[in-house]
Amino acid sequence: ERITAIRAELETVTRTRALHRQSRRRVPYPAIALVGYTNAGKSTLFNRLTGADVRAEDMLFATLDPTMRELKMPTGGKAILSDTVGFISDLPTSLIAAFRATLEEVTEADIILHVRDIAASHTDAERADVCAVLDELGVGMAGKNTPVIEVWNKSDRLNESERAITHKLSTRGAQPSVLVSAANGEGLDELLGRITDVLQKAYVLRDVTIGSNEGGFQHWIYENACVLTREEGEDGLVRMHLRLDPANAARLDAMRRPFAEQY
Numbered sequence: 001e002r003i004t005a006i007r008a009e010l011e012t013v014t015r016t017r018a019l020h021r022q023s024r025r026r027v028p029y030p031a032i033a034l035v036g037y038t039n040a041g042k043s044t045l046f047n048r049l050t051g052a053d054v055r056a057e058d059m060l061f062a063t064l065d066p067t068m069r070e071l072k073m074p075t076g077g078k079a080i081l082s083d084t085v086g087f088i089s090d091l092p093t094s095l096i097a098a099f100r101a102t103l104e105e106v107t108e109a110d111i112i113l114h115v116r117d118i119a120a121s122h123t124d125a126e127r128a129d130v131c132a133v134l135d136e137l138g139v140g141m142a143g144k145n146t147p148v149i150e151v152w153n154k155s156d157r158l159n160e161s162e163r164a165i166t167h168k169l170s171t172r173g174a175q176p177s178v179l180v181s182a183a184n185g186e187g188l189d190e191l192l193g194r195i196t197d198v199l200q201k202a203y204v205l206r207d208v209t210i211g212s213n214e215g216g217f218q219h220w221i222y223e224n225a226c227v228l229t230r231e232e233g234e235d236g237l238v239r240m241h242l243r244l245d246p247a248n249a250a251r252l253d254a255m256r257r258p259f260a261e262q263y
């Protein structure tokens with residue numbers, strides 16, 4: 001009965017979050033998704049970053065409500081932060097598909113924050129599980145390689161010696177992790193700085209002017225860029241402020257050169 005109840009809740013979450021994703025697509029801000037095991041501290045981190053009041057409970061699938069909130073960046077910009085259903089060990093086979101369906105919003109995220117309980121003895125095994133699921137969703141190293149920032153949470157539970165060793169380990173690798181404590185706020189400024197750096201490297205801003213007869217061009221823009229602002233002038237031209245990845249920015253530049261010569 002418990003599995004049936006959880007499956008029903010997961011299906012409800014999947015439907016509700018699909019509606020929330022449709023709403024979020026109309027908001028011109030980057031999307032950041034929290035992923036990680038139950039008890040890693042995702043909801044506590046979510047609350048600390050956004051000032052929201054989401055349950056942070058030590059229980060199976062504590063986060064079963066659609067949770068998306070505005071995140072204010074140090075630079076003055078904004079992002080949308082979403083909390084996801086927590087992973088659990090030895091998930092019953094009958095629940096795997098329903099659980100993964102709730103993670104669909106992760107596939108549309110601009111950045112993934114992988115929250116780990118760095119004080120747990122099994123943190124490395126949990127990391128491997130999460131990375132495997134991200135790969136299966138097509139957003140890990142084997143897929144579109146969405147930027148992932150590992151957030152090593154619960155630093156407050158480490159003693160002085162453990163903290164020194166863990167901090168040293170967190171700085172290694174091509175993509176260093178961020179050691180934080182969602183409980184007391186330690187390391188959150190560094191985390192926000194890292195998010196800002198990733199967004200600045202991953203996305204480009206462009207201003208474009210489009211003629212009324214450029215329907216195909218407009219369609220391409222809406223398919224491949226995030227339209228931050230759109231203004232229709234009395235001269236019949238449409239002016240847009242866009243955010244897009246470097247590859248599509250290069251394509252946009254190539255496409256708009258012939259048009260720019262006309263105006």
